[in-house]
Amino acid sequence: MSRDFGKVAVLMGGSSAEREVSLMSGEAVLGALRHAGVDAHAFDPAERDLCELKREGFGRAFIVLHGRGGEDGTVQGMLEMLGVPYTGSGVMASAIAMDKWRTKMIWAACGLPTPRYALLEQDTDWAAVAAELGLPIFVKPVHEGSSMGATKVTRAEDLQAAWELASRFDNLVIAEEFITGAELTAPFLGDQALPLIRIEAPGGNYDYQNKYFSDDTVYHCPSGLSEDQELGLRDLALRSAKVLGCRGWGRADLMLTQDGKAYLLELNTAPGMTSHSLVPMAARVAGLDFEALCLKILEDARLGG
Ligand SMILES: Nc1ncnc2c1ncn2[C@@H]1O[C@H](COP(=O)(O)OP(=O)(O)O)[C@@H](O)[C@H]1O
Numbered sequence: 001m002s003r004d005f006g007k008v009a010v011l012m013g014g015s016s017a018e019r020e021v022s023l024m025s026g027e028a029v030l031g032a033l034r035h036a037g038v039d040a041h042a043f044d045p046a047e048r049d050l051c052e053l054k055r056e057g058f059g060r061a062f063i064v065l066h067g068r069g070g071e072d073g074t075v076q077g078m079l080e081m082l083g084v085p086y087t088g089s090g091v092m093a094s095a096i097a098m099d100k101w102r103t104k105m106i107w108a109a110c111g112l113p114t115p116r117y118a119l120l121e122q123d124t125d126w127a128a129v130a131a132e133l134g135l136p137i138f139v140k141p142v143h144e145g146s147s148m149g150a151t152k153v154t155r156a157e158d159l160q161a162a163w164e165l166a167s168r169f170d171n172l173v174i175a176e177e178f179i180t181g182a183e184l185t186a187p188f189l190g191d192q193a194l195p196l197i198r199i200e201a202p203g204g205n206y207d208y209q210n211k212y213f214s215d216d217t218v219y220h221c222p223s224g225l226s227e228d229q230e231l232g233l234r235d236l237a238l239r240s241a242k243v244l245g246c247r248g249w250g251r252a253d254l255m256l257t258q259d260g261k262a263y264l265l266e267l268n269t270a271p272g273m274t275s276h277s278l279v280p281m282a283a284r285v286a287g288l289d290f291e292a293l294c295l296k297i298l299e300d301a302r303l304g305g
């Protein structure tokens with residue numbers, strides 16, 4: 001059955017800030033697909049022209065590029081033009097989900113809960129933003145991932161410096177009300193929600209270091225939430241993906257306060273796929289090993305939408 005996929009390109013690497021993570025994800029996916037008998041090959045768009053995919057007879061692309069220039073609709077658009085079916089969300093949903101600001105606008109318009117926010121600019125009235133959102137405030141670049149350029153601001157006078165830091169990563173920066181609570185992530189596969197993962201980072205600080213390098217970050221899957229809460233949040237995650245037009249697979253990040261209020265933070269359309277990444281962890285709990293997960297994602301590769 002695996003041979004039915006034809007020649008498969010695992011798109012990995014790329015030129016975003018998350019290149020290194022993407023290479024790790026790509027190696028894991030490549031290994032799993034090959035082990036399953038798929039004719040899979042690594043393809044790094046930072047090193048080769050995507051047009052070669054067609055010339056070299058690739059029948060499908062498995063996208064494990066993270067961040068801009070891969071997860072943001074651009075590669076998806078190219079693959080549409082080349083007529084090479086690809087995994088995950090299409091052009092529009094990928095582009096919207098890469099933009100945390102516009103994602104929040106859509107969620108808010110659909111009545112889905114997301115932290116209150118303000119867009120920060122050079123001439124922002126910093127004191128007014130602090131007064132409106134209340135302290136602490138979380139400042140982050142709109143298009144960046146892996147917690148890069150993000151700061152928790154506890155004093156209004158530090159807001160501008162946090163904006164300046166985030167601006168080094170992106171021309172759009174948002175400030176959000178700071179949500180204190182449990183950190184959760186909600187992976188989905190096709191139209192199914194996978195089990196939630198509850199993340200306990202040292203000091204409640206799930207930053208770049210604690211995401212990729214710390215041994216002290218604890219991942220709970222099953223989440224330990226009540227069944228009602230678990231199912232309610234899984235449903236919320238599916239709806240959050242649906243209104244953005246996402247498909248195939250992905251992962252919504254959210255927070256849950258002590259009094260049971262959920263807030264959607266962002267949606268990742270091509271999340272990490274190393275063997276210890278979060279989507280594979282949730283899939284395992286749902287009875288799908290890494291190889292089966294990769295095959296399922298690949299099976300769903302398509303064009304359009
Ligand atoms: N409004 C917020 N309140 C509290 N913590 C936040 C908030 N926004 C983000 N965070 C923290 O920062 C992390 C990264 O933010 P997120 O929006 O998921 O972006 P990314 O993962 O792309 O860097 C989250 O997992 C969470 O720990």
Ligand SMILES: [Mg+2]
Nearest residue numbers: 146253265266
């Ligand atoms: Mg996140």
